[in-house]
Amino acid sequence: MNTQVVSLKEHIPHRAHASKKDFGHIVIEDVEIVFGKGATSSQAVKKTSLEIKPGEFVCILGPSGCGKSTLLNSIAGYVTPSSGSVRVDEKAVSEPGPDRGMVFQQYSLFPWKTILDNIAFGPKVAGRTNVECSSIANTFLEMVGLSKFAHKYPAELSGGMQQRVGIARALANYPSVLLMDEPFGALDAQTRLMMQENLLSLWSEFGITVVFVTHDVDEAIFLADRVLIMSASPGSIIDDLHIPLPRPRDPAMATGSEFMALKKVCLEQIRAESLRAFEQQNM
Ligand code: ADP
Numbered sequence: 001m002n003t004q005v006v007s008l009k010e011h012i013p014h015r016a017h018a019s020k021k022d023f024g025h026i027v028i029e030d031v032e033i034v035f036g037k038g039a040t041s042s043q044a045v046k047k048t049s050l051e052i053k054p055g056e057f058v059c060i061l062g063p064s065g066c067g068k069s070t071l072l073n074s075i076a077g078y079v080t081p082s083s084g085s086v087r088v089d090e091k092a093v094s095e096p097g098p099d100r101g102m103v104f105q106q107y108s109l110f111p112w113k114t115i116l117d118n119i120a121f122g123p124k125v126a127g128r129t130n131v132e133c134s135s136i137a138n139t140f141l142e143m144v145g146l147s148k149f150a151h152k153y154p155a156e157l158s159g160g161m162q163q164r165v166g167i168a169r170a171l172a173n174y175p176s177v178l179l180m181d182e183p184f185g186a187l188d189a190q191t192r193l194m195m196q197e198n199l200l201s202l203w204s205e206f207g208i209t210v211v212f213v214t215h216d217v218d219e220a221i222f223l224a225d226r227v228l229i230m231s232a233s234p235g236s237i238i239d240d241l242h243i244p245l246p247r248p249r250d251p252a253m254a255t256g257s258e259f260m261a262l263k264k265v266c267l268e269q270i271r272a273e274s275l276r277a278f279e280q281q282n283m
C-alpha cells in the first residue's frame, strides 16, 4: 500500500469542515444477543454496554467463538440484538448502511467486476454519476497504492492486494465508522505488518472511527487506542485497556518494555478465558 497517502481533504467535502469529533460516535447500551429460540437458543453476547468516541481506534480481542463477530455485526446492522440498543451518531442501528463500512476476513469482492468497478459500486448505489464514481474509485485506489491494477479482476491480485481493495471499497462510501472483522487474518506475517501500518496512515488521514476485531494480541496493541478484551462465550467485555503508546506507531515499539507489559496483561486475561472456555466445553 502507498505510504504516501493521497490527501483526502479535497475529496471529502463533508469532512473538510468537520472536526474528527463530529462523526463515528458509537453507543451500545445493554445489548444482549441470543441466537435461536426456546430450548435450542444460545446466548452469544452477554448484556454489554460500551461507548466508542468519534475517531477512536478500538480493537476487540478475545478467544475464538466468544462473540466478537456477533458484537461487530450488531454495529454493522447484520445482527439485531435480542435486547438493548446500538446507536451510531445518535441514530438507532436497525440495518446495514453506508455510514458503516465493513471489511471481512474473506475479501468478498465481486469476482466478475474489475477492481475499479468493485470500488465504484457503493458510490453507484448511492446514486452518484458515472464521472463521480470513477473519480472516487480512482482516488481510493491510488490511496491504497493499486492504481496500476484498476482494470484487473480480483482473482488476478494477491490476498493482501484484494484486502486493500476491500478497504478502499469500504472507504469509498465515506463512512463514519469502519468495522473490520479479522481483516488481515488470512495474510502472511510480512504482508500483515505492512497492512497494519498502512491502515494506521489511512485512519489518521481519514479521522474515521475504527472497530477492529482480532484474536492477535500484538495486532490489537499495535493498532489500538483501546483494547476491549472479551470473555469466553457468551462474550462480555471484561477489560477496557488504554494503549498509551505514542503515534505514529512504529513496528519497533513491539519490542519495547511498555508494549511487553501491555501484552502480558492481555495474554494473561486471554489465557484465563481460553482455559475457562475449554473447561466449559469439556464439562
Ligand atoms: P467470534 O467471532 O468471537 O469467533 P462469533 O461471534 O462468530 O465468535 O460467534 C459467537 C457464538 O455465536 C458462537 O457460539 C457461534 O457459534 C454463535 N453464532 C454466531 N452466529 C450465529 C448464527 N447466525 N446463528 C447461530 N449461532 C451463531
Ligand code: MG
Pocket: 068, 069, 070, 181
Ligand atoms: Mg469471528
